[in-house]
Amino acid sequence: xxxxxxxYTFDEIxxxxxxxxxxxNKPIQLSPGxxxxxxxxxxxxxxxxxxxAIIDNLDLPSVRYASPEVILCILILLRPxxxxxxxxxxxxxxxxLEICISHGLEPDxxxxxxxxxxxxxxxxxxxxxxxxxSKIPLLRFMVSxxxxxxxxxxxxxxxxxxxxxxxxxxxxxxxxxxxxxxENCGRTAQPSIIRYFELKNLNNAIxxxxxxxxxxxxxxxxxxxxxxxxxxxxxxxxxxxxxxxASCNQKKIKVLELGSGTGLVGLSWASKWxxxxxxxxxxxxxxxxPEIVTNLxxxxxxxxxxxxxxxxxxxxxxxxxxxDRFGHENEFDIILVADPIYSPQHPEWVVNMISKxxxxxxxxxxxxxxxxxxxxxxxxxxxxxxxxxxGVIKEYHSxxxxxxxxVKYLYRQIVHN
Ligand SMILES: C[S@@+](CC[C@H](N)C(=O)[O-])C[C@H]1O[C@@H](n2cnc3c(N)ncnc32)[C@H](O)[C@@H]1O
Numbered sequence: 185x186x187x188x189x190x191x192y193t194f195d196e197i198x199x200x201x202x203x204x205x206x207x208x209n210k211p212i213q214l215s216p217g218x219x220x221x222x223x224x225x226x227x228x229x230x231x232x233x234x235x236x237a238i239i240d241n242l243d244l245p246s247v248r249y250a251s252p253e254v255i256l257c258i259l260i261l262l263r264p265x266x267x268x269x270x271x272x273x274x275x276x277x278x279x280x281l282e283i284c285i286s287h288g289l290e291p292d293x294x295x296x297x298x299x300x301x302x303x304x305x306x307x308x309x310x311x312x313x314x315x316x317x318s319k320i321p322l323l324r325f326m327v328s329x330x331x332x333x334x335x336x337x338x339x340x341x342x343x344x345x346x347x348x349x350x351x352x353x354x355x356x357x358x359x360x361x362x363x364x365x366x367e368n369c370g371r372t373a374q375p376s377i378i379r380y381f382e383l384k385n386l387n388n389a390i391x392x393x394x395x396x397x398x399x400x401x402x403x404x405x406x407x408x409x410x411x412x413x414x415x416x417x418x419x420x421x422x423x424x425x426x427x428x429x430a431s432c433n434q435k436k437i438k439v440l441e442l443g444s445g446t447g448l449v450g451l452s453w454a455s456k457w458x459x460x461x462x463x464x465x466x467x468x469x470x471x472x473x474p475e476i477v478t479n480l481x482x483x484x485x486x487x488x489x490x491x492x493x494x495x496x497x498x499x500x501x502x503x504x505x506x507x508d509r510f511g512h513e514n515e516f517d518i519i520l521v522a523d524p525i526y527s528p529q530h531p532e533w534v535v536n537m538i539s540k541x542x543x544x545x546x547x548x549x550x551x552x553x554x555x556x557x558x559x560x561x562x563x564x565x566x567x568x569x570x571x572x573x574x575g576v577i578k579e580y581h582s583x584x585x586x587x588x589x590x591v592k593y594l595y596r597q598i599v600h601n
Contacts, residue, residue, distance in 0.1 A: 187555065187588055239309050239319050241327045245300050247338045252353045255339055257297040259360040260289050261320040262332070264367055267379045268389070269411060270585040283317040329368050336365050366396075373397075378486075379406060381448055383415050385422040386456055392446045392483050402526075403445035403476035408586030409523035410445065412593050413551035414452035417520070421456045437466045438512060441520040442498065442537050444470040447483045449520045454493045463492040471498035471506070500533035503540055516541045519548040525558055531565035538598065539572050548574075548598040553591050554581075562594075575601045 245254050266286060283289060294313055301310040310316050324332070339361055348354040363375050374396060381390040395404045441450035450470035457466055470493055472480055480495040498506040507513050519542050524534045538548050552562065569576070578597035583590055 187553075187586065187591070237309050238326065239323065241323065241331045241335060243307060243310060244323075244335055245297075245305065247335070247342050249305070250300055251296065252343065252351070252357050253293055253296040254300045256353060256357040256360060257289070257293040258320065259339075259357060259364055260287050260293065261297075261317070262324055262364055263287050263321075263360075264324070265321075267377060268382055269380075270408060270587055277318040277322070280313045280317045283321065287321075333365065333368060336361055340365075381406070381411060381414070381452070383418050383452060386418050386452065387459055388455065390448065390451055390455060391486050392448060392451075393479060393486060394446055395479055401475055403443070403472050404479060405587075406446045406448050407523045407553070408584045408591050409551040409553050409593055410448040412582055412584045413449050413520065413522045413549060413595065416551075416595060417449065417453050417549060418456045421453070421460065436464075437518065438516045438543070439466060439468040439518040439520065440498075440512075440516040440541055441468075441470045442500070442534065443521060443524045444472050444480055444495070445476060445522075447480050447495070449522050450493060451483065451487050451489060453518075453520065454489050455487065458489070458492060466492075467494075468492065469494045469496055469498070469510070471496050473497065473499055498537075500530075500537050503537060507540075513540060515543050517543050517546045519546065521548065522551045523553060524550075525552055525561045525565055526555070528561060528564075531561050531568055535565065535568040535572055535574075538569075538574065542600065544600055546599070550596045550598060552594050552596075553586075554594055569598060573601045574598050 244258060247255065261283070278286065280294075284291065284294070294316070297316060298311075298313055301307045301316065310319060339357070343354050343358060343361075348358075366373055366375050376393065376395045378391050378393050381392065383390070392406055394406060395401075397404055439450070439453060441447075441453075444450050447470050450468060454466075454468050457463075457468075470480055470484065471477075474497050477495055477497050481490075484490050484493045484495050496506065496510070519538055521534065521538075524530055542548055552565075554562075575598070576596045577599055578595070580595045582593050582595065584593055585591065
């Protein structure tokens with residue numbers, strides 16, 4: 185995977201024949217067009233009889249002979265785990281109960297699959313619910329993506345026809361199948377997800393809905409800068425928050441997030457604040473372009489903050505609409521911004537917004553990724569802040585994660601000179 189904002193794509197065409205590694209180091213060559221099911225996928229010749237032996241794709245039920253319920257259960261068991269921060273999934277075995285809860289798996293479906301492995305096509309390595317639930321989900325890590333896609337293609341070939349349009353199980357199977365296929369296509373082609381953000385010093389994880397990135401809506405993905413900034417702000421509130429409230433007396437603190445996207449920074453701030461002081465001492469806006477705000481509102485509600493946090497449109501090219509509705513020009517005590525610079529106009533627009541909305545004694549917390557492509561824009565941002573009489577009172581470099589791996593970031597704390 186890559187940072188889409190580097191606008192760098194690399195399509196690797198798979199030309200090698202698929203290779204299936206079996207025990208006894210005897211690889212079988214599969215030509216790309218050959219169906220997995222035709223390789224006598226369920227002939228139990230390839231593994232030892234040891235109950236605890238690991239399984240591979242040949243242990244998956246035969247698409248030709250298994251019922252749709254059995255295949256559906258397999259597809260559900262192969263769902264990815266809940267996504268936390270930008271971490272890759274862990275290969276941890278889970279109990280039957282944990283799997284049923286985390287994968288939303290109905291016990292009846294699981295019983296069908298158990299029946300397959302005990303009665304219809306006995307397999308000692310999978311003859312209990314415990315073995316099924318601990319081994320099948322791990323196939324996502326044990327078997328190559330190409331082999332699983334081969335299995336999915338065989339399922340699609342069998343069930344994708346009009347005769348099945350009224351069969352509820354098959355419709356569910358096809359829906360599950362398309363998710364499994366698209367999950368293998370990188371973040372920009374993935375189906376919508378709920379990602380959970382866990383922060384140190386914050387009691388509850390923050391769930392965020394990220395729609396599928398089928399359009400150019402960059403605010404539908406949560407970016408690594410916002411995780412770094414959120415942790416920094418939560419830690420800050422955790423240690424110095426009391427002094428902030430003490431110094432503001434009766435006045436409500438006003439907080440504005442610019443270009444919130446899915447809302448992680450504003451929602452982390454609001455959640456920590458609520459945890460410490462409740463909701464009556466602060467007014468907070470998370471803002472973005474119109475096409476992003478619908479999802480942003482959804483995330484405010486998902487975090488049960490709809491009575492506290494306002495998700496509104498604030499277009500940096502037309503801030504007057506926001507001012508006409510809410511006022512607050514030069515009134516925000518805190519401005520939060522993560523990853524706002526990825527075009528030549530952005531530095532000017534962002535500095536304009538800080539000039540327009542930051543109170544004379546306010547502080548802006550800005551986090552930007554150090555993308556090679558936007559070095560000039562970062563330099564321009566620095567010059568414009570200087571020209572507009574802003575001072576940088578703190579600056580840290582750090583390293584964090586995004587969907588494609590490690591990224592370097594720069595934090596700046598900005599005030600009026
Ligand atoms: C790279 S994303 C970062 C989103 C979020 N802050 C994060 O870090 O996850 C940039 C955000 O800036 C918003 N944005 C870009 N141009 C904007 C404009 N003219 N007015 C308001 N928001 C804008 C985008 O819609 C997007 O949500």
